Amino acid sequence: IVIGSGDLAAGIADQLRAHPDIGYDVVGIVPETPDPEEGAVSLGEVEDLPRLVREHRVSDILFVGAGHPDRVLGTLLVKLADAPVTIRVLTDLESITLSQGVAEEFLNLPMLRFERRNLVHLRPWLKRVADFLAAAALLVVTFPVQAVLIVAGLLARPALAWEERHDYRGYPHRIPLFHDPGTGWRGALFRALPPLRYLPSLWPILTGALSFVGPYPEEPDENRAMEDWNLILTRLKPGVLDVTSIADHPWVPFRDPAGLNMYYLQHWSIGLDLQIVLKESLRVWDKEEGESRHG
Structure with missing residues (x-):
């Protein structure tokens, strides 16, 4: 119960x-x-x-x-x-997850002991370095594919499409994607390999305008007082993906946006970002395959 x-x-x-x-x-x-x-x-x-x-x-x-x-x-x-x-x-204690503490008995009373370690694991500078290196490596590997798709897009027009992503304060940022014509060899390619559409977004990630994974956005409110941990989130760039994909993990006790953002701050690692990117890529892939079968 x-x-x-x-x-x-x-x-x-x-x-x-x-x-x-x-x-x-x-x-x-x-x-x-x-x-x-x-x-x-x-x-x-x-x-x-x-x-x-x-x-x-x-x-x-x-x-x-x-x-x-x-x-x-x-x-x-x-x-x-x-x-x-x-x-x-x-x-x-909504601002601290139990993975950082140990329950003990002290003078016959229950007590929570928090280890002397960082309660917030996220380091914006390290996240930025990881984003830069990953984006640079992927751009080198995928440059021939991008060149072919850009030339084909310029010949058929339009080459690019745009989607909006929001930063933590809720303000919109545009990210580039390859335009999906829906027909022809480009349409078939994007249906077979949906993540290819997102290759142009590697460029704003490389320049620091975007991140692979960002916090879940909130509604814009200039006058809203912010807690200390919220201020860390405002320093993060909007992500091509956000943290909602970890909501169905059994070890994540939150479903609401604020709780997911808090969990992300306290448990961030390069591996967690990689897990989110891979999971969302597979989800988009499965969705496209399902639509193709039923189409």
């Missing part, structure tokens, strides 16, 4: 249902406080937990509420004193 309300509780439950290999069979969600809007999807209230545990033979309870769990835990510890139930508590 998952105890909590809102997107985080629903997201955790959905993640566990989507990945049964983790070892949990989710019975349902119990809101930490009565909520009429969630009545149709919740199992009941906190006071019903002893009955729910017995009826569904629950072995684990996961508390992911946004508030203090004292009242809920007190109820559980008293009413479920004889039940073999393991209770796990997800902290409400």
